[in-house]
Amino acid sequence: MHWHQRRVTRLAAVAVWLDGVLQRPTTVRLLGAGRDFWSLVLPTECAACTSPAVTLCPECLARVRAATVRPFRADGGADALPAAEGYEGGPGDPTDIDVLPVTAAGHYRGTVSRLLLSYKNRRRTDVGRPLQAALAGALQTAVHGIRKRGEQGMILLVPVPSRGASMRRRGYDPLGLLLAGLDRRGELPAGCHVAALVVYRGALTGGPSVLASRARPVSQKGLGGSQRRTNVHATMALRPGRCLPPGAVCLVIDDVLTTGATIAEVTRVLRHAGAIVAGAAVVAATPAPSRSR
Template sequence: MLAFKNHGHTDLARWLQAAMAGALHDARWSLCPASAEVLLVPVPSRGASVRRRGYDPLAVLLGGLERRNELPAGTFVAPAVRQRSSPVLPALRGTGGSGQKALGKRGRRRNVRGSMEAVQPLRRAVRGRHCLVVDDVLTTGATIAETTRVLRGMGAKVAGAVVLAATPAPQGANSTP
């Protein structure tokens, strides 16, 4: 996952897409079996991260599955949440420019609180609909929680989240025992 996400190995996308397809199929049918349609809402990437990498990892993964019709039946990718254009990120001050990596669980949650917003044209489309939040790596759950907060504020029914990998939460500043 790190090679794909942080070291430009987009040649790994097809294998990661296969794993994501399996996780999405399982989540769709176990968490929303009675729903005719389920929206897959990717956690938005930060613009600086996309510029640094040259691509958005989740967009590559979900886009490939969508193009090849490998998403679960009745699911649709809906980028209904985005990063605020000028978020206030007080926890980043004093981290030496290392962003989230220097923060523990509480610091990460505080760092992303309020950093995302609804994509206005999709506001009505998600109201009352079942959604699955999709992310590549789960570290503390802070970005999934913020995405969920925004979706619920839009009236969506968030059934759960799908991730490809999980890693132990860092023991940075503001970590919890």
Template sequence: MRDAALDLLLGSSCVGCGRPGRMLCPACRAGLPARATVSWPSPVPEGLVTPWATGPYADTLRALVLGHKDRGQWSLARVLAGLLATSVRAAAGPPDGSPLVLVPVPSRPGSSRRRGYDPTGALVRGAAGLLVRESYDALPAALLVSRGGVRDQAGLTATERAANLAGSMSCPAPGLRRLAARRTRARVVLCDDVLTTGATAREAQRALAAVGLAPVAVAVVAATRRRLLMAGTVGESHSGPPSLGPSPGRG
């Protein structure tokens, strides 16, 4: 009855099943992944750190990401932040007191301004807040910027995406100084909503490593189904999270 009343008042429906009422109904929420697994793209970009995802980019996960990023359904950020936190938790292991810096992969220049909202940044901030409540020393840090002139990635092959993104990201000094004032050493985890070919994550990893902040893992909500399935045999060879050594922060 409550969901029906909400639909009458707000005209909303579940992004997963279309049921009138809440934007994510209790049944679809209960069906969301509760853990994350290693999700290598195929082919794997050379040098990419271990990527973790809660599931394939399909069905409810896909609807959540698209609703949040492209349809202005910003209330979905809380659910997606919880999923991202699940991936970060799997990558980092249990809290051990060491600082954990979550760095969002930047959007193309102007996209957040057009939306009036930074969807990836919102997820990272939400995930960090959840992890802090679980005793992680987690800190969101929007360190990366993306230059103009990058083509839309839709329809590009893995090779074309890598070429399109090469040298497109940087880590400006002001952000580094702010981070250095708060943390002198940290493990850095790159965060995004979806992993497709891994080219974007690899370019973000390069930009951070260039200033001495080598990421230890990539954490995303979802990975494309084809690559997630192909990665299954690779992921099975990992008995646990990758070794996460400390990474120095520089101002």
């Protein structure tokens, strides 16, 4: 037997043994006692319902899984999304997609929204795993759709960048952590690679900025589709030193879809660099505040 096969066999045997140890009643009791001890030393609560002494209670975990088990097309109400790549159809033409297709793992409401808010704004990075699983499902569905349309090459997963102020306030990039975890566990769709190609212009140093004469963009909350699109237009650029091969296929990744203005800005940057943006994927989608389309 080849040495590599022997090594894989040994690792598999160790994994089976370890799994058996963890399932023993004595081990389960010891682990439970350990959790109870640490809940006294470092009190915690469910990130979604605030139940005590647990990171994410079984009921909330079950709700999140049920709410994100069937990814769906979420671009119907996002009125700031750009046109789909190569769209040439017209009104009533069922053979073409008039806007960039966006796949969401779930709806931004209930337990899903509370979990996302805790993860992003309360530094609850300990609940990232269920969100990673939800995003993985949306990625698999989105990539499957791209493959069905004939694209069989490498697909670049391009995350929406975090603002510098948000990074400094949180101390981490929520979307980057989710994608890094999926990449580390080998749970990204086959033939896909994470590529942080886009940054906010405020993060660039040296050289003139097209935003020099513009006011700092305000918060997106409460703005309609056209207002959000205007608010973020030209606020992003290709990361310095990065170049894309002509025709590179990209999938834009975000955490929450509202009007699609941020996804539209990332798409603008990538298309200007010569890339093909085939769609987007998000953890959750919320109804857009404006449906002027």
